Amino acid sequence: MAMILVTGASRGIGLELACQYAEAGNTVLATCREPETANALAHLAESHPNVEVQPLDVVDPLSVLSLASLVRKRGENLDVLINNAGILVQEKFGEWTADAFSATMETNVVGPALVMQAFAELVNEGGKIINVSSAMGSFGINMEAGGLTSSYATSKAALNMLVRQVAPGLLAKGVITVSFSPGWVKTEMGGPEANLSVRESVESLIRAFGNLGPEQAGQFLDYTGLPLPW
Template sequence: MATILVTGASRGIGLELACQYAEAGDAVIATCRDTDTAKALIHLSESYENVEVQTLDVVDPLSILSLASMLSKRGDKLDALYSNAGIAVAEKVGEWSADSFSATLETNVVGPAMIMQAFIKVMAPGGKIINVSSRMGSFDFDINLGGELSSYAASKSALNMVVRQVAPSLRDRGVIALAVSPGWVKTDMGGHEATLTPEESVRTMIETVAKLTLEDAGSFIEYTGEEIPW
């Protein structure tokens, strides 16, 4: 039985990750910012004894350190950590606000960076830190340029660079860190016109993650395993 931690697990891709790993019999630590409003996640934990819900605010360094410390004291070792929590603020160029731009970078870049740093001590040998990115973070992606998700695209590019920077040192410690695009998924963020259901994206992503080796550390891939240009 593997131990899996998922951030941003109250809905969408994060919730589906928790569901599929729970159904497979793995120990799931599902985190979200506000457990009082995470009704679907709480229901999942009530349905599966192998699901544990913990509070984690990825923009609060003390929250990150507190959870990592608790897991360390318990002796937990994570086989996979899905750094999935993120936001997307729709603002066209010319309508940007410093507050929303900063909030996007803090949630999508600084949070995952602090999580990788704090949770390295509770990763199992061969453990995998999967940073959920996006094809929009690729400089090769030329769709919707100048659109409403400029800050989101910029944040995912920055996240990818953080992964490239940290991956070698984590690999030396036996941990695989990489960036994965889940595809265009029908979630609150992806919208109803997206081409994938959360079930489809997550099922394939889990299969891809299971095959990862230390040679994949620092890579940027699609949920199918296809390499994405930086």
């Protein structure tokens, strides 16, 4: 079975990705900043011996390099790397702060960049690097939120461009790199009014991941695998 690494696996979409991949018999390396407080993830690991939990702070270069070194020393390789860790800070226009924008860009853009860079050589030929983005990062979709989520939307647009930048070089090594919108999902971030449950979104995402081909490298896709406007 496949070896899957998921960042931000303590809750929401990341936790459900780890769960569904594990239930299908795959080996899952599930990461989060504070494993000691991630009770749901700990329970998943206790009930599934194919799940390993490791600490990872994607904005800490030493943390990223430490985990990559551990995987390398054990002689392991990844089939799927999923950059899922992210934050959303709500601030309305007129009250924006540099701290919110900086933290959002660091977690949602710099973090995935560092993770891809550190783990790229550990992804098997024919493997995939998935970056969890958002339709809010599209210039072609009107999702006016009154400025409340501007830092988040800006960071996801930047993440999509990051994928475009690295995809050709990684494809030359046999690795397909893409960004995906999971849809509007009932998570702590998405809120209770969202139209997709976490399970529904992740089931569709995993199917779409499995159907990826080289021609889709660098694309921005929805949770069903269809292209989204940039």
